[in-house]
Amino acid sequence: MEPIISMEYYLIVSSIMFFAGIYGFITRRNLIAILISIELVLTSTDINFAVFNRFLFPHQLEGMFFSLFSIGVSAAETAVAIAIIINIYRNIKNVEVRNIKKLKD
Amino acid sequence: MDFSNFLILRDELSLVFLILCLLMFDLFASASGRRLFQPVACVLLLLQILFTAFFSGDSAEAFGGMYTTSPLATMVKIFMSIGTLLVFLFSKTWIENDHEIAKGEYYYLTLSTLLGMYFMISSGHFLLFFIGIELAAIPLACLVAFDKHKPASAEAGAKFILNAAFASGISLFGISLLYGGCGTLYFTDMAAVLNPANLLQTAGMIFFATGLFFKMSLVPYHSWTADVYQGAPANVGAYLSVVSKMAAAVSLFLIFVKVFGAMAQNWKPIFYALIVLSITIANLFAIKQKDIKRFLAYSSISQAGYVVLGVITATAQGLTGLIYYLFVYMLANLAAFGIAAIVERQSGDARISGYNGLYKTNPKLSVLMMFALFSLAGIPPFAGFFSKFFIFAAAIQEGWYILVLIALLNTVISLYYYLLIVRAMFITPNDNPLPAFKSDTASRIAMTVCFIGIVLAGLASCIYNRIGMISDSSFNAPVAAIHVEEIQVNTALPADTVSDAFSGASQLHEVQN
Numbered sequence: 001m002e003p004i005i006s007m008e009y010y011l012i013v014s015s016i017m018f019f020a021g022i023y024g025f026i027t028r029r030n031l032i033a034i035l036i037s038i039e040l041v042l043t044s045t046d047i048n049f050a051v052f053n054r055f056l057f058p059h060q061l062e063g064m065f066f067s068l069f070s071i072g073v074s075a076a077e078t079a080v081a082i083a084i085i086i087n088i089y090r091n092i093k094n095v096e097v098r099n100i101k102k103l104k105d
Numbered sequence: 106m107d108f109s110n111f112l113i114l115r116d117e118l119s120l121v122f123l124i125l126c127l128l129m130f131d132l133f134a135s136a137s138g139r140r141l142f143q144p145v146a147c148v149l150l151l152l153q154i155l156f157t158a159f160f161s162g163d164s165a166e167a168f169g170g171m172y173t174t175s176p177l178a179t180m181v182k183i184f185m186s187i188g189t190l191l192v193f194l195f196s197k198t199w200i201e202n203d204h205e206i207a208k209g210e211y212y213y214l215t216l217s218t219l220l221g222m223y224f225m226i227s228s229g230h231f232l233l234f235f236i237g238i239e240l241a242a243i244p245l246a247c248l249v250a251f252d253k254h255k256p257a258s259a260e261a262g263a264k265f266i267l268n269a270a271f272a273s274g275i276s277l278f279g280i281s282l283l284y285g286g287c288g289t290l291y292f293t294d295m296a297a298v299l300n301p302a303n304l305l306q307t308a309g310m311i312f313f314a315t316g317l318f319f320k321m322s323l324v325p326y327h328s329w330t331a332d333v334y335q336g337a338p339a340n341v342g343a344y345l346s347v348v349s350k351m352a353a354a355v356s357l358f359l360i361f362v363k364v365f366g367a368m369a370q371n372w373k374p375i376f377y378a379l380i381v382l383s384i385t386i387a388n389l390f391a392i393k394q395k396d397i398k399r400f401l402a403y404s405s406i407s408q409a410g411y412v413v414l415g416v417i418t419a420t421a422q423g424l425t426g427l428i429y430y431l432f433v434y435m436l437a438n439l440a441a442f443g444i445a446a447i448v449e450r451q452s453g454d455a456r457i458s459g460y461n462g463l464y465k466t467n468p469k470l471s472v473l474m475m476f477a478l479f480s481l482a483g484i485p486p487f488a489g490f491f492s493k494f495f496i497f498a499a500a501i502q503e504g505w506y507i508l509v510l511i512a513l514l515n516t517v518i519s520l521y522y523y524l525l526i527v528r529a530m531f532i533t534p535n536d537n538p539l540p541a542f543k544s545d546t547a548s549r550i551a552m553t554v555c556f557i558g559i560v561l562a563g564l565a566s567c568i569y570n571r572i573g574m575i576s577d578s579s580f581n582a583p584v585a586a587i588h589v590e591e592i593q594v595n596t597a598l599p600a601d602t603v604s605d606a607f608s609g610a611s612q613l614h615e616v617q618n
Contacts, residue, residue: 018278025271034267041274048281057288063281066232066290070277073239077270080243084250084262091256102257103264103332 010051017044042074131209173229177579194551195443196340222352231290249337261336272319279312320353324382334402339446346405383410421580426496433492437480440555462535478523488563
């Protein structure tokens with residue numbers, strides 16, 4: 001059966017997610033919010049892989065595999081990032097970016 | 106099933122075995138045995154280096170081309186292991202005094218990142234490369250935040266992991282665009298279908314490069330470097346600045362020359378701008394630094410700029426120059442970082458003013474620091490001069506005259522700020538300099554190795570010749586184009602399901618037709 005929604009719409013969604021993630025990474029002022037923005041970026045790439053695989057190269061599974069691996073890796077990354085953020089919270093009782101200013105020129 | 110494929114991975118397997126040995130040792134050793142943790146780790150790593158060096162094989166590939174190895178890859182892996190060994194030797198006092206309980210973790214986290222870097226060098230597919238780069242980044246974040254009771258270390262860890270995750274996200278987006286544009290993620294297959302006029306592929310390539318530029322901390326991607334080096338434990342900073350950069354630089358060369366070779370007209374202008382920016386801006390920032398680790402961070406950014414000079418040439422001579430440069434830089438920078446760590450430990454203060462009059466009380470340490478800084482600056486009798494000379498010569502051969510001129514002018518600037526520290530140690534008077542002290546045996550062994558390396562690596566031409574021979578043969582080796590088709594034919598798998606999992610350019614062409 002031919003898919004009803006064409007590929008461009010999926011790519012528009014993933015691009016919006018990607019650039020929203022970049023915007024969030026730059027503008028958010030809380031470490032957890034920054035981490036969520038990064039997750040948006042990583043998830044948008046998973047959509048891309050799945051969509052390209054489904055629409056352009058339906059006879060192989062490379063893109064699907066890649067998105068599986070990238071989900072796993074981003075989970076590991078998030079776990080470590082959360083651990084480090086908790087450690088910061090223990091040290092300064094705060095996860096606001098403006099209070100993290102020990103290291104600077 | 107045939108398991109002989111796994112033997113091709115012997116470098117990685119020996120490292121995994123080493124990590125498991127250390128884990129078991131950490132688990133079962135008695136309290137008195139654990140005191141020997143550092144010597145045991147160093148001896149085992151030394152054995153692994155010898156194993157890799159003596160059992161190195163010819164070029165081979167495993168798992169349908171996912172993993173490739175060559176004498177060049179093995180050589181770079183040996184260099185990275187030597188760098189790690191030197192870092193281990195330098196970290197004895199820090200790890201034993203501050204982290205008695207967690208010291209095992211330090212060793213196997215470091216070795217895990219090393220494993221990731223091995224896979225980066227040896228990958229033949231973007232998936233393995235991505236996993237390698239992540240395996241190299243995630244444990245490194247734990248290492249940066251290792252001094253968990255110090256707010257500075259935690260802050261550096263957060264800055265590192267957030268920036269690394271962001272860079273890898275953008276890099277991953279680039280890989281997804283490349284997949285959409287090429288239909289395959291095997292390096293050799295992709296090289297055959299890349300077209301410089303294709304905008305999707307070009308955008309994918311540029312996004313992809315972010316991850317490597319971040320790891321090498323070239324200038325638009327450098328802002329994390331100084332903070333992380335300053336906040337991280339000094340030995341982890343040394344590891345980040347040397348081994349991690351070595352892996353990133355070599356894979357940058359291999360991927361951009363071998364895979365994106367057809368798109369050279371697209372990426373060379375970008376690299377040109379990055380080199381000029383990295384060298385110049387990092388030099389200007391280095392001059393005003395007051396903290397020795399921040400200073401070394403900016404110095405390492407500008408050194409990374411010189412390394413990319415080898416990539417932009419895209420010749421065998423450039424590859425030789427790049428690896429030789431990284432080797433020499435490794436010895437000099439590890440010596441400088443090691444001494445910074447020792448002095449910081451003694452004085453509890455990382456400011457450059459703490460080095461005033463160091464020569465009066467600790468002459469040997471000061472002389473080694475001076476040699477290391479001279480080698481980083483590129484003053485003739487030391488190895489740094491020859492490495493800069495070879496990399497400039499490779500760039501001149503390809504006609505990058507203006508670029509080499511800019512790099513040469515920046516060498517003069519860098520000489521100024523390296524001499525600031527030498528002046529502090531030898532000339533600036535100080536009423537109460539750091540009293541004379543004796544560092545531990547392991548650090549002294551490491552410093553001796555660095556000293557010999559800095560002095561001899563330039564004069565012993567056999568090292569450069571050997572690197573040149575290996576990289577020439579590897580660079581000129583015929584690329585096994587579209588090997589996946591061969592595998593599909595040879596293994597005679599049922600064509601419907603299993604071979605679909607392997608991508609093939611043949612399928613791609615079908616789809617395009």
